Amino acid sequence: MKSGALLLPLGNKLQVPGFIYLESTHCLTKNDRHLIQVMVNQCSSALENLKLHFELKEANRESLYMLAMAAEFKDQNTGNHIRRISEYTRLLALEMGLRAEEAEECAQASILHDIGKLGIPDAILQKPARLTEDEFTFIRRHTTLGARILERHHWFQLAKDIALYHHEHWDGGGYPLGLRGNEIPLTARIVSVADVYDALSHKRPYKEAWEPERCIANLRENAGTKFDQTVVDAFLRLTDRGVFPRESEKKTGSEETGK
Ligand SMILES: [Fe+2]
Missing domain, CATH: 1.10.3210.10 (Hypothetical protein af1432)
Known part of the structure; x- marks a missing residue:
């Protein structure tokens, strides 16, 4: 990582699925940095929602299997x-x-x-x-x-x-x-x-x-x-x-x- 570069983790404190890496940051204003952080926060929320969506879908699929298996076992x-x-x-x-x-x-x-x-x-x-x-x-x-x-x-x-x-x-x-x-x-x-x-x-x-x-x-x-x-x-x-x-x-x- 180059000196002066910006590395912003996506996700939350427990899970970091990726990073945003900005190598050239010397021309960024304080406002630019703030906007970049807002974007990172939004990307993190979107990733978290996507993960929850897939987990819910998987849980729903498994619930259906469990219900079907109850009839199968009977x-x-x-x-x-x-x-x-x-x-x-x-x-x-x-x-x-x-x-x-x-x-x-x-x-x-x-x-x-x-x-x-x-x-x-x-x-x-x-x-x-x-x-x-x-x-x-x-x-x-x-x-x-x-x-x-x-x-x-x-x-x-x-x-x-x-x-x-x-x-x-x-x-x-x-x-x-x-x-x-x-x-x-x-x-x-x-x-x-x-x-x-x-x-x-x-x-x-x-x-x-x-x-x-x-x-x-x-x-x-x-x-x-x-x-x-x-x-x-x-x-x-x-x-x-x-x-x-x-x-x-x-x-x-x-x-x-x-x-
Ligand atoms: Fe039948």
């Missing part, structure tokens, strides 16, 4: 299901032409798709056999229960749509409302494919994990009836490019302990 899953759904949703959304930020928002919202299971009795969720029709009727309520949890704030509109509609079918044969085609929000149509693919490719109390080829064949068979054909097409393109299924999935196909 369903006796390890928590990896929601991580995989989130990743599949992001990749499918990108393949469907959504912008990176939109795909990321969908991926974040998708982790809450089964949050309504918090309101379903353990005896039904954890039943190690196929459900009776009455039990199915009960478990279908996880869609509307999830929507009721998430409708409390407009920030969760996307997550609410996914929770409410991810069991709707393209041909109108799904639940809870029997919507069909484009009446079902695109994000819910994407999560529907991601959710079923993950359920098929991993062990459940009532079934073994299916081989990737069998899962893909199931998606093909149900494209245009249960699933949106364009979402399945996007899935198949990702498969052709080797994105689905990943090698790690083949190895962890039986890791789940529950439904």
Whole structure:
């Protein structure tokens, strides 16, 4: 540092993320120095606000994960299901032409798709056999229960749509409302494919994990009836490019302990 140079730390007393360095200061008046200090103070405040913004965003993201994992644990899953759904949703959304930020928002919202299971009795969720029709009727309520949890704030509109509609079918044969085609929000149509693919490719109390080829064949068979054909097409393109299924999935196909 040259003699006479000015080195002004940015940030606060505890954290200094950077400095402003002025080498030639001989022509600065007292007023110039004051204005420079004001600018440094403002930059420091802006940096501090930015740091808090990212910390809040991170805390919010983690809160959502914790909430989603509460539902996952109740369903006796390890928590990896929601991580995989989130990743599949992001990749499918990108393949469907959504912008990176939109795909990321969908991926974040998708982790809450089964949050309504918090309101379903353990005896039904954890039943190690196929459900009776009455039990199915009960478990279908996880869609509307999830929507009721998430409708409390407009920030969760996307997550609410996914929770409410991810069991709707393209041909109108799904639940809870029997919507069909484009009446079902695109994000819910994407999560529907991601959710079923993950359920098929991993062990459940009532079934073994299916081989990737069998899962893909199931998606093909149900494209245009249960699933949106364009979402399945996007899935198949990702498969052709080797994105689905990943090698790690083949190895962890039986890791789940529950439904
Ligand atoms: Fe569900």
